[in-house]
Amino acid sequence: MQIERAERLKKLPPYLFKELDRLRDEVRAQGVDIIDFGVGDPDLPTPDHIVEALKKAVEDPSTHRYPSYSGMNDFRDCVARWYKKRFGVDLDPAREVIVLIGSKEGIAHIPLAFINPGDLALVPTPAYPVYHTGTIFAGGESYFMPLLEENDFLPDLNAIPEDVAEKARMMFINYPNNPTSAVAEEDFFRRVVDFARTYNIIVCHDAAYSELAFDGYKPMSFLQVEGAKEVGIEFHSLSKTYNMTGWRLGFAVGNAEVIQGLGQVKSNIDSGAFNAVQMAGIAALEGDQTCVEENCRIYKERRDVLVAGLRSAGLKPIVPKATFYVWCRIPENTTSTDFSMRLLKEAGIVTTPGNGFGEPGEGYVRFALTVPVERIEEAIERIKKLGV
Structure with missing residues (x-):
């Protein structure tokens, strides 16, 4: 039996986050220690x-x-x-x-x-x-x-x-x-x-x-x-x-x-x-909203560590006023996809290529602040070793 999907599905681009999960799992299966800044899924527990x-x-x-x-x-x-x-x-x-x-x-x-x-x-x-x-x-x-x-x-x-x-x-x-x-x-x-x-x-x-x-x-x-x-x-x-x-x-x-x-x-x-x-x-x-305040405090600390670290590695992050993402400009001699793939394959770091969100996102990658501070610091050291 030949199964053919509807035209509306054929029009869809690959769902970005599903593809990121697949690539991450491939690298992890090779024994690489993955630091995942990809999908924006809080690592903090529900209060x-x-x-x-x-x-x-x-x-x-x-x-x-x-x-x-x-x-x-x-x-x-x-x-x-x-x-x-x-x-x-x-x-x-x-x-x-x-x-x-x-x-x-x-x-x-x-x-x-x-x-x-x-x-x-x-x-x-x-x-x-x-x-x-x-x-x-x-x-x-x-x-x-x-x-x-x-x-x-x-x-x-x-x-x-x-x-x-x-x-x-x-x-x-x-x-x-x-x-x-x-x-x-x-x-x-x-x-x-x-x-x-x-x-x-x-x-x-x-x-x-x-x-x-x-x-x-x-x-x-x-x-x-x-x-x-x-x-x-x-x-x-x-x-x-x-x-x-x-x-x-x-x-x-x-x-x-x-x-x-x-x-x-x-x-x-x-x-x-x-x-x-x-x-x-x-x-x-x-209920008590101090849990929200604590989330913001934690994400701010992570933001500050990540932004300072990316700058020290020669990258140009944009400091966010809100959300738990850092949108970062990448070197001009590469593409968003190539840069993200290099970070994943050579440093075990998952980021989201900006062009995956649309063509004007070319030249950027997104980091999600859903990683503890000590892992952010480890990621920065890996990026510095790559000499990006």
Whole structure:
């Protein structure tokens, strides 16, 4: 029997992080001691009070049944309270909040609600690959908005051709940004709102890293800007804030009609997030936030050690205000892929080549700060020995 995959799958580039895992495992199988700065998966444990809340919830048989498609009322109420406290944004938990099985799931599904075959989505590059792949699955096409260092890694909205803007149905943005760690301020978000109003575009802001910030910096929510809720929604996740990547819990908030559209897709595809995990999510959002402060302290220490070390090795890292990534310029005589492969094969160090996130990422690699300080110091010594 001949098995042929659908055309939509043939259009997909290899999923970057899956390929990184394969290459890493190949080198590790050769007996190499691997230091992994690749995928952004926290190495820190989920805080105890969240784990205990899950244990208690799992023991309640009522949590074992199908959850609500939109999420538990208690969790959506909790999200609305958290948004009010954190950002000063008012949300109607019944209409403007939906629970996700991790923010990736919602980002991948939302184009199905609003993109018809042939429609355009405005997608940043370099970027998290799911903005583009979700668009492909919906039969749409991506118009890529380059994120360039000379523009502070913000898309130049004025450079988008009029005919493209007229055809676009959605725009994805992500600040604090993965992979560049760039941040956006109120002026940029205001321009996004004005642009979206002008061309009737739904804005999807991925704010998964808003709580990982350093040196007193506090990232803002897109929804804090006047008119933002009229044009879009914001995706959030408990994964990075509370070290809960494996728990798969996130949420989307904002425009009620957009939330309803996403909910219609989800109700036909999944059966909602496990109620026990949502109850643990309430403990996370409403519990003691010193665990978040401690995460930021640890990542800041790692950031400082890594940045200083990369500089001493002759590289040019960009100091992040937020996220747990360091976006680093590499020597001009090599490519991102070749540089990453050299680090892996000759030094046992896993990084993510910038061009894997999109063509404008060429000339950079990404380091994830999910490695203890002593291993960062070991990695720096290995890089110095390579003489990069």
